[in-house]
Amino acid sequence: xxxxxxxxxxxxxxxxxxxxxxxxxxxxxxxxxxxxxxxxxxxxxxxxxxxxxxxxxxxxxxxxxxxxxxxxxxxxxxxxxxxxxxxxxxxxxxxxxxxxxxxxxxxxxxxxxxxxxxxxxxxxxxxxxxxxxxxxxxxxxxxxxxxxxxxxxxxxxxxxxxxxxxxxxxxxxxxxxxxxxxxxxxxxxxxxxxxxxxxxxxxxxxxxxxxxxxxxxxxxxxxxxxxxxxxxxxxxxxxxxxxxxxxxxxxxxxxxxxxxxxxxxxxxxxxxxxxxxxxxxxxx
Amino acid sequence: xxxxxxxxxxxxxxxxxxxxxxxxxxxxxxxxxxxxxxxxxxxxxxxxxxxxxxxxxxxxxxxxxxxxxxxxxxxxxxxxxxxxxxxxxxxxxxxxxxxxxxxxxxxxxxxxxxxxxxxxxxxxxxxxxxxxxxxxxxxxxxxxxxxxxxxxxxxxxxxxxxxxxxxxxxxxxxxxxxxxxxxxxxxxxxxxxxxxxxxxxxxxxxxxxxxxxxxxxxxxxxxxxxxxxxxxxxxxxxxxxxxxxxxxxxxxxxxxxxxxxxxxxxxxxxxxxxxxxxxxxxxxxxxxxxxxxxxxxxxxxxxxxxxxxxxxxxxxxxxxxxxxxxxxxxxxxxxxxxxxxxxxxxxxxxxxxxxxxxxxxxxxxxxxxxxxxxxxxxxxxxxxxxxxxxxxxxxxxxxxxxxxxxxxxxxxxxxxxxxxxxxxxxxxxxxxxxxxxxxxxxxxxxxxxxxxxxxxxxxxxxxxxxxxxxxxxxxxxxxxxxxxxxxxxxxxxxxxxxxxxx
Numbered sequence: 009x010x011x012x013x014x015x016x017x018x019x020x021x022x023x024x025x026x027x028x029x030x031x032x033x034x035x036x037x038x039x040x041x042x043x044x045x046x047x048x049x050x051x052x053x054x055x056x057x058x059x060x061x062x063x064x065x066x067x068x069x070x071x072x073x074x075x076x077x078x079x080x081x082x083x084x085x086x087x088x089x090x091x092x093x094x095x096x097x098x099x100x101x102x103x104x105x106x107x108x109x110x111x112x113x114x115x116x117x118x119x120x121x122x123x124x125x126x127x128x129x130x131x132x133x134x135x136x137x138x139x140x141x142x143x144x145x146x147x148x149x150x151x152x153x154x155x156x157x158x159x160x161x162x163x164x165x166x167x168x169x170x171x172x173x174x175x176x177x178x179x180x181x182x183x184x185x186x187x188x189x190x191x192x193x194x195x196x197x198x199x200x201x202x203x204x205x206x207x208x209x210x211x212x213x214x215x216x217x218x219x220x221x222x223x224x225x226x227x228x229x230x231x232x233x234x235x236x237x238x239x240x241x242x243x244x245x246x247x248x249x250x251x252x253x254x255x256x257x258x259x260x261x262x263x264x265x266x267x268x269x270x271x272x273x274x275x276x277x278x279x280x281x282x283x284x285x286x287x288x289x290x291x292x
Numbered sequence: 293x294x295x296x297x298x299x300x301x302x303x304x305x306x307x308x309x310x311x312x313x314x315x316x317x318x319x320x321x322x323x324x325x326x327x328x329x330x331x332x333x334x335x336x337x338x339x340x341x342x343x344x345x346x347x348x349x350x351x352x353x354x355x356x357x358x359x360x361x362x363x364x365x366x367x368x369x370x371x372x373x374x375x376x377x378x379x380x381x382x383x384x385x386x387x388x389x390x391x392x393x394x395x396x397x398x399x400x401x402x403x404x405x406x407x408x409x410x411x412x413x414x415x416x417x418x419x420x421x422x423x424x425x426x427x428x429x430x431x432x433x434x435x436x437x438x439x440x441x442x443x444x445x446x447x448x449x450x451x452x453x454x455x456x457x458x459x460x461x462x463x464x465x466x467x468x469x470x471x472x473x474x475x476x477x478x479x480x481x482x483x484x485x486x487x488x489x490x491x492x493x494x495x496x497x498x499x500x501x502x503x504x505x506x507x508x509x510x511x512x513x514x515x516x517x518x519x520x521x522x523x524x525x526x527x528x529x530x531x532x533x534x535x536x537x538x539x540x541x542x543x544x545x546x547x548x549x550x551x552x553x554x555x556x557x558x559x560x561x562x563x564x565x566x567x568x569x570x571x572x573x574x575x576x577x578x579x580x581x582x583x584x585x586x587x588x589x590x591x592x593x594x595x596x597x598x599x600x601x602x603x604x605x606x607x608x609x610x611x612x613x614x615x616x617x618x619x620x621x622x623x624x625x626x627x628x629x630x631x632x633x634x635x636x637x638x639x640x641x642x643x644x645x646x647x648x649x650x651x652x653x654x655x656x657x658x659x660x661x662x663x664x665x666x667x668x669x670x671x672x673x674x675x676x677x678x679x680x681x682x683x684x685x686x687x688x689x690x691x692x693x694x695x696x697x698x699x700x701x702x703x704x705x706x707x708x709x710x711x712x713x714x715x716x717x718x719x720x721x722x723x724x725x726x727x728x729x730x731x732x733x734x735x736x737x738x739x740x741x742x743x744x745x746x747x748x749x750x751x752x753x754x755x756x757x758x759x760x761x762x763x764x765x766x767x768x769x770x771x772x773x774x775x776x777x778x779x780x781x782x783x784x785x786x787x788x789x790x791x792x793x794x
Contacts, residue, residue, distance in 0.1 A: 059580065076588065237644075255534075
């Protein structure tokens, strides 16, 4: 079993060399830290209203200004990071685990099992991107759990496809034959020998999926199908800002920037990881 | 000399073309009307257009007062059950049919036969309509009915040509809108526009504008932009946020006029915790109405202190409830909820912002209200469920009495027999005192005595607090400053029939 652990520093060096990837990594780390520390660094309670100061622009007291209800936008953007990240991370994690398992089984056994699993996912994939998530939330009703469920179903096929492809290309390697000769069973061969070698494209996929999930969360929030008020969520806040854009642009700019920067960060980081982990590009 | 002559000719030609183009007023409305048959309409766009095509026996002015229209005078019998109307003579419908007592009878017989959206305004009240002579008509009522003239002034009382009513079945009348009004119907392109042209032979004199086009533009922002770019003369439902900017413009005037719609939080009085009057009062004290008016409506709304709006006939200012969170907490403690409770607040998308603001205010007195936003259809299904079975505990909505009279609020919404699903009493409110006062005001034909009953009733309703009234929004209409005499009626209708260009 080839060891990949020592290559962490190799990967890290490659990422650092790639400016975009480094920027992405920095943004991701920063957003994660902000999300985790939200209760400590947010200057106000994100839900505390002050209707009499409604729509006031940025000031020393409120660097990002206040929204329609007089709530501090900076605090809402900070708490919004926590909400978006926790939901997208949970969803990506669940869909990752399930998708990897199903994809690996499909790729390793092929034949009828492969047909059943992959045709089912093809059905899911035939829905245009966000429409599937909208349909799921519209049927189940808005709410945090349903949102996680929708995002999980939405991301599952992608993980399964990537894993299946990698497993198929890995399983004809000699070390697999060797393992089989030693008398290892299928489960062990698949999960202990083959999967660890497929992990790089999956990690890249996971990072990219984080970006998509955050975008879908804000998209659903913007449509009123996502996180319900008063919970601070970037997309939901952005949709309230729509009506007031000409008079109070700050209400839309800051949540919008938060979505933009976060999604961009995850994409850059994902791209960078892809380059750094791709063996074919190793010596570039 | 030749040069001057040339300039003069060009000017003359210019004046000539301008006068040939005629004057068109383009009014931007947010949605398509549903019908143009007055007795079958229940939406504002329909009523607005109908009020330009048709006349009624009586009509509202911009303060909801009632004035003679096709009836020049009337009297009420001693026992309060027979109204005699004397009609204006020599009026003709757009199709040439003469307007007379018979025409009035044909119109009301169709309404009394039932099956029209507004039959409910007359069917339970009017026994029959009698033709006395060519220009005298009598309405015989089952019982004395205080707000009868308000019902007549309602859009449902607009007179349609009897020829149309007799020729077409009731679901096709809307295709042939023929009235006696100042404008004649030209075309209705569904979802796009309705075009009317001036009635040269109007009995009150020819209108000063030649044409009205009601154009349907659903997007608020687009309506504002179209007015500013000169693509419209009048726009409705201006978002409050744009008013200060539009007021600064030299080319635009904003008309700010009160509506009759009270927006309120309704509470389910049949189930805990809201079956306790003190809890309901606590909600009313906990809502900062003034702050909501200022923040969400930029000041173009007034805090409500009664279940009816100030321009509704019979309004009494109760002065209740001032914002007092301490008092709210005290009442909650008395009622056995010292730490508040969890509840829900149902809203349709229109009231989402108000819901979130109230959610925040209730939180301050310890009440945790979950805002449940539903699409209109689903929302209406939810609130038209028997209150004892209903999921909702509080909801926000508005009610506008289209007759501009208090009766059309208190009877459908608070009379115990009108409880949902039979009527519109969503909250399940039931009080013998209120019931008695509702019946008393309904049958009282002396306006002064009736006012007294209504005053007492409003005090009772505010004290029992099945509703916490929040605000009465102003109607915001903007027009080009070249156009004069555009009127806004409190019932939610813009009247451009008297308008003229400066």
